[in-house]
Amino acid sequence: MNTEKALKTESGLSLYHPLVSFGYFVAVIAGTLLFIHPFFVLISLLCAILCAALINGKKALLATLGFGVPMFAFIAVANPLFNHRGATILFYLFDNPVTKEAMIYGMVSAGMMFAAVIWFTCYNTVVTSDKFIYIFGRILPSIALIVSMTLSLIPRLMAQVKIIADSQRSIGLDWKSGSIKQRIHSGARILSILVSWALEDAVITADSMRARGYGQHKRSTFSIFRFGKKDAKMLLLIIVLLAAEIFAYVSGRGTMEFYPAIVVPEIDFIDTIIYISYIALGLIPAVIQIKEDLKWKQLK
Amino acid sequence: MQKPSLKKYRTKALFVLVCLLFPFCLWLFIKSGMENYGLLSMVMVILAMVPFLMLYEMKKPQAREWIPLAVMAAIAAVGRAAFAFVPHFKPTSAIIIITAMVFGPEAGFLTGAVAALASNLFFGQGPWTPWQMFAWGLIGFIAGLLSKKGLLKKKWQLIAFGAVCGYIYGWILNIWSGAGFVYGLSWQSYLSLCVTSLLPDGIHSAATVIFLLLLADSWGAKLRRVKDKFGILAN
Numbered sequence: 351m352n353t354e355k356a357l358k359t360e361s362g363l364s365l366y367h368p369l370v371s372f373g374y375f376v377a378v379i380a381g382t383l384l385f386i387h388p389f390f391v392l393i394s395l396l397c398a399i400l401c402a403a404l405i406n407g408k409k410a411l412l413a414t415l416g417f418g419v420p421m422f423a424f425i426a427v428a429n430p431l432f433n434h435r436g437a438t439i440l441f442y443l444f445d446n447p448v449t450k451e452a453m454i455y456g457m458v459s460a461g462m463m464f465a466a467v468i469w470f471t472c473y474n475t476v477v478t479s480d481k482f483i484y485i486f487g488r489i490l491p492s493i494a495l496i497v498s499m500t501l502s503l504i505p506r507l508m509a510q511v512k513i514i515a516d517s518q519r520s521i522g523l524d525w526k527s528g529s530i531k532q533r534i535h536s537g538a539r540i541l542s543i544l545v546s547w548a549l550e551d552a553v554i555t556a557d558s559m560r561a562r563g564y565g566q567h568k569r570s571t572f573s574i575f576r577f578g579k580k581d582a583k584m585l586l587l588i589i590v591l592l593a594a595e596i597f598a599y600v601s602g603r604g605t606m607e608f609y610p611a612i613v614v615p616e617i618d619f620i621d622t623i624i625y626i627s628y629i630a631l632g633l634i635p636a637v638i639q640i641k642e643d644l645k646w647k648q649l650k
Numbered sequence: 651m652q653k654p655s656l657k658k659y660r661t662k663a664l665f666v667l668v669c670l671l672f673p674f675c676l677w678l679f680i681k682s683g684m685e686n687y688g689l690l691s692m693v694m695v696i697l698a699m700v701p702f703l704m705l706y707e708m709k710k711p712q713a714r715e716w717i718p719l720a721v722m723a724a725i726a727a728v729g730r731a732a733f734a735f736v737p738h739f740k741p742t743s744a745i746i747i748i749t750a751m752v753f754g755p756e757a758g759f760l761t762g763a764v765a766a767l768a769s770n771l772f773f774g775q776g777p778w779t780p781w782q783m784f785a786w787g788l789i790g791f792i793a794g795l796l797s798k799k800g801l802l803k804k805k806w807q808l809i810a811f812g813a814v815c816g817y818i819y820g821w822i823l824n825i826w827s828g829a830g831f832v833y834g835l836s837w838q839s840y841l842s843l844c845v846t847s848l849l850p851d852g853i854h855s856a857a858t859v860i861f862l863l864l865l866a867d868s869w870g871a872k873l874r875r876v877k878d879k880f881g882i883l884a885n
Contacts, residue, residue: 383689383777432839463777470776479771492707496720496760500768503724542868545725549876552721556713564713 362405362639367581368481370588375473377592378631382465384595385604388454390628391461397632398468404639405472414471421467422460429456436608455608472635484575491568507548514543588634594627671697691825692777695784702759702787714882716760718873722749723761727769734773738853742769743789743815744861750794751802751866752873753882758790778826785822789815805863812862816855820847 363371382394402411429452431443436451479501487494515525518540525536598604603621607613615621675693709715722745729741742765750758766782793811796802802811824843876882 383692432842466777470774474774482771490703490707492709492711492716493703493760493764496716496723496764497768499717499720500724500727500764501771503720504728504768504772507724507728538864538868541865542872545869545872548721548725549718549872552717553714553876553880553882556717559713559717565710 361642362476363635364476366584367575367577368477368484369577370581370584371476372481372485373585374588374634375469375477377588377595379466379469379473380592381595381628381631382462382469384599386455386458386462386608387604387606388458388461389625390604391458391465393625393628393632395461395465395468397629397636398465398472400633401472401635401639402468404636405475410471411468414468418464418467422464425460425463426453426456429453429459451608451612454612458608476635481575503548507544510547511540511544514540514547518543584634588631591627591631594624595631598624598628692780695780695826699763699780699784699787702756702763702791706756706760714880718876718882719749719753719757719761720764722746722873723765723768726761726765727772730765730769731772733857738816738850739857740854741857741861741865742786743819743854743858744812744865745869746786746790747793747812747815747858747862748866748869749873750790751797752870752877753794754798755791755794758792758794759787760790762786762788762790778823781823781826785819788822789818792818808862808866809859812859813855815858816851816853819854820844820851 363374378394378397381390382398385391385394399411402414406414430448431446433452433455436449436455438450439447440450440453441448479498483494483498486497518524518536519526523536523539525533525540527533528536595604603615603624606615617625675690675697726742726745726749729745733740746758746762746765749761753761763783763786766786767779770776770779770782793802796807796811802808821844824840824847828840828843
């Protein structure tokens with residue numbers, strides 16, 4: 351199970367340079383948030399679901415859907431209740447008009463949020479914390495180091511809590527027994543000991559870092575990422591597709607009139623190209639994954 | 651002599667840059683004629699964090715200056731995870747406030763923002779991450795400022811501030827929910843969102859007050875002791 355998971359995270363888009371995978375999610379999430387347009391939202395949502403199924407597995411996707419569908423419904427319903435713009439009044443609720451336009455807009459914006467959330471679940475799997483820190487270590491080295499340090503401290507603190515709790519129990523201050531007041535007291539003691547320990551430990555770490563030359567040179571990272579030919583190709587593809595996205599946005603093809611009345615825009619040749627490029631962008635992780643799976647099966 | 655002037659110059663340059671970027675982005679959005687408030691607000695909140703982070707980055711901080719902040723951010727994140735089973739009841743804000751009271755406003759902002767970012771690497775990142783970073787960072791920053799002015803010394807001041815914090819946090823995140831979900835963000839829709847979130851924000855506030863009362867004295871003393879003993883962040 352564990353090895354399977356380890357294999358899974360290291361496949362597809364994960365095998366590319368962090369700059370490529372991070373850039374990909376920036377492009378696709380930006381597109382998702384930019385285009386309040388039913389076609390774009392639908393494309394993004396379907397691609398996100400497909401990619402999440404391939405990258406995170408069906409089980410994780412179902413969990414996301416279980417949380418996302420009620421959210422979708424809530425936003426879709428909330429918009430027409432809060433917002434009374436639009437020409438076509440369907441009915442009145444508590445003297446407030448509920449319009450068709452607001453209803454459709456609510457569904458589109460709910461779909462947009464839903465797609466963004468699913469894309470973020472893919473992001474969380476592909477761009478692991480070490481990759482995130484690798485990228486931001488170049489722009490904001492000190493901030494990246496703090497975040498990296500915080501992340502490594504979290505499991506260490508958890509382990510220390512256990513040690514402190516055990517030793518407290520051995521001197522008769524078990525936080526799991528006694529009255530509630532006593533237990534809160536013992537719990538607070540554990541936390542208080544933890545803070546003292548962690549801060550003193552932090553100072554020792556800092557002095558040790560200084561002794562070993564922190565701040566003298568540029569910091570290197572543990573993970574070695576190589577920017578190869580395939581990364582360059584993929585990055586180029588992402589940039590081209592992103593350019594198409596930006597063009598679509600700037601030329602106003604990515605928006606639609608919702609108020610006062612919905613105007614369904616006619617699709618011309620350029621629109622078709624934009625849609626195809628947007629679909630291509632959304633399908634990149636899925637295509638890489640499927641290609642790799644096929645190769646794997648052939649080799650087996 | 652040269653160093654502070656350079657720093658001043660950089661800070662000014664940065665200030666001007668951000669001041670120009672803000673209206674530029676606004677203009678771009680108005681020009682494009684799109685009322686995509688979700689994206690607009692997202693850009694704004696990220697921009698709002700830039701000066702804080704850049705200022706810190708430019709200082710080229712010593713390891714001793716920031717490692718205690720990483721520790722406090724980690725404890726705040728662990729606290730958030732430890733109480734995750736009680737919705738909205740979390741010690742994170744209280745821990746950030748205590749840190750800010752000892753180490754100052756800038757350190758408070760950093761601790762809050764890092765705690766949000768780091769804990770979300772466990773809870774899952776999303777469009778809400780920048781908002782949480784900003785909200786907790788701001789709480790830390792205000793706590794640091796108030797403490798610097800000696801306004802958080804008395805117990806009732808601390809309780810009052812803690813009680814406000816849950817609402818500061820909730821209302822900042824409501825901007826996001828409102829802007830992200832509701833077309834044509836208006837005061838009415840924002841206010842109705844704030845009314846619906848009164849109870850969750852209240853629980854957050856209550857948790858902050860409780861943890862401040864429990865921890866402020868003892869943890870404050872510990873942090874001050876470490877600060878004095880090892881000479882950390884003694885400006």
